[in-house]
Amino acid sequence: MYDFTTLRPRRGIGASKWQPLERAGVADPDVIPFSIADMDLITAPEIISALREAAEFGVYGYTSMDEAYRSAVAGWMRRRHGWEIQPGWIINAFGVVHAVGQAVQAFTQPGEGVIFQTPAYPPFLRILQATGRTPLSNPLLRGEQGYTLDFEALEALCARPDAKLLLFCSPHNPTGRVWSEEELRRVADICARNGVLLFSDEIHFDFIAPVHRHTVLATLDEQTRDNCIVGTSASKTFNLAGLSTANIIIPNDTLRRRFRAKTDGYTGGYTGYFGLTATRTAYEKGEAWLDALLVHLDGNFRLCREFLAQRFPSVWVAPWEGTYLLWADFSCLGLTPEEQERFMRDEAGLFLDEGYIFGREGAGFERMVLACPRLQLERALERLDQAAARRGLPR
Ligand SMILES: Cc1ncc(COP(=O)(O)O)c(C=O)c1O
Structure with missing residues (x-):
């Protein structure tokens, strides 16, 4: 079909x-x-029709998320990921990578350490180099059955006084790992005990192989929910990367305010007209x-x-x-x-x-x-x- x-x-x-x-x-x-x-x-095809209609409209002025958009995003999170979010938790961004860069600047100082698992999605390291943060690599362990996290090494890195943030990729690019709930709990626990904030980049979360199950990090428990930023987007799922639209979801009020203080200064809260249309349509009609x-x-x-x-x-x-x-x-x-x-x-x-x-x-x-x-x-x-x-x- x-x-x-x-x-x-x-x-x-x-x-x-x-x-x-x-x-x-x-x-x-x-x-x-x-x-x-x-x-x-x-x-x-539903997205192509909506974009065609939006193009024919002919007026492409400044655009911001409205209630219909927020509820489309929330509906997707509920139906596909069992995640109940409040519409106000969503912050619009031009991309998840852009948001990672803003989170690094909002929550860490130059010279401080940011942890990430290697092999790693290359922009993580590039952002840390560009912003003068200390990259702290936590290599994955590779066995015949696939990759696992090195929890001992992660614990040691998180215990460093300069370590402030973990850029966590879930599901993992490039290895294709979907972390189990048990693994996520251990990561969240290590971060919470050591005062390390989590940026969970879940941009690939709609692509899960048969029998595997993805758990959104923020759904684990209240403590984790309040210690994480979740990067999401319809761009991977529906092939919309050229429309530069992502949804960064931050349940904790204090973290959200701090992040917004950084991002709104640059974006004014505006987003792309076509990206907004495509994302809303994808989440309403794309299942x-x-x-x-x-x-x-x-x-x-x-x-x-x-x-x-x-x-x-x-x-x-x-x-x-x-x-x-x-x-x-x-x-x-x-x-x-x-x-x-x-x-x-x-x-x-x-x-x-x-x-x-x-x-x-x-x-x-x-x-x-x-x-x-x-x-x-x-x-x-x-x-x-x-x-x-x-x-x-x-x-
Ligand atoms: C883990 C991960 N994060 C972010 C991105 C890019 O996100 P965006 O285009 O929204 O910046 C990609 C694209 O490949 C990715 O694999």
Whole structure:
């Protein structure tokens, strides 16, 4: 019923993800990028209609969240995440990354420590470097079954007097981990005991694999609710990243006031006209489309897992629990990270996110966005197989 097969090549429209292909002069219609986390899939038809209507209206003045918007966001949180929020807890932002930067500035001082788990979504480290905060890395532990948190190391980092904030990614980009309630409780408890505030970046929370269950951090208990900021957005879920709209949810009044004191100064509380329309429509009318998309994604993950198990049996693939990101260790190919990048791009025609950009722990890995039509994915995997065969690479 929904269209997850049509590819819209995004050349010539400033699409960040497609620009490396343009620069490399790749004209082959079968080659698509699998890097930056947006989807090469057309969004829900309900959203396209609402945006068309909004475009035809022709007056695009200043826009701010209204009650209908807030209640659409609250309805989504209740229905999809079992989270009862008050409409006044929502703060509008141009993006979750932008909000992370503002939270870092609102709740920490230059030189103070901010903890994050590595491998990490690259903007976390960039924000800390740009704002002069001390990055405190808490590497994940990797076992055959996947990644786990290093609670002992986290406890030690949180106990440092300069540690003020934990940037927590849940579900985790790039590893695809969906943290269990038990794991979240331990993290929340360590932070609370040590006076460390939590920014829970839950932008991927609508992409949960079958049998897994995501828990919004703020739903654990009152103490945690009052010690966290939750970053959410319809942008990943409905492919709206270019509309620059996110919802930052802060249940605690004092924290919310402090955050707003920082953000309102810059934004005046305004938000984008199209982002507002698209987000509200997504949350009011997009559920059936999302459920269909999750089935499509499950199929793409199965395809990749089976393909890699057969043709690249030495490649370790992180179990898919959430997000639309495949995270796989290709170090068995025996290439340096730079050689691996060149091999993927120039020989296999695969534009991926190289693991090393997520930190030292990611070297040898590739991150691949699987939110795309199946045909282009199948062709990409075949190219990988042929390129490895041509080179005689170990796998
Ligand atoms: C963990 C995480 N946070 C934030 C973002 C980006 O959010 P925004 O576009 O709202 O700034 C991404 C995008 O990939 C992400 O993976």
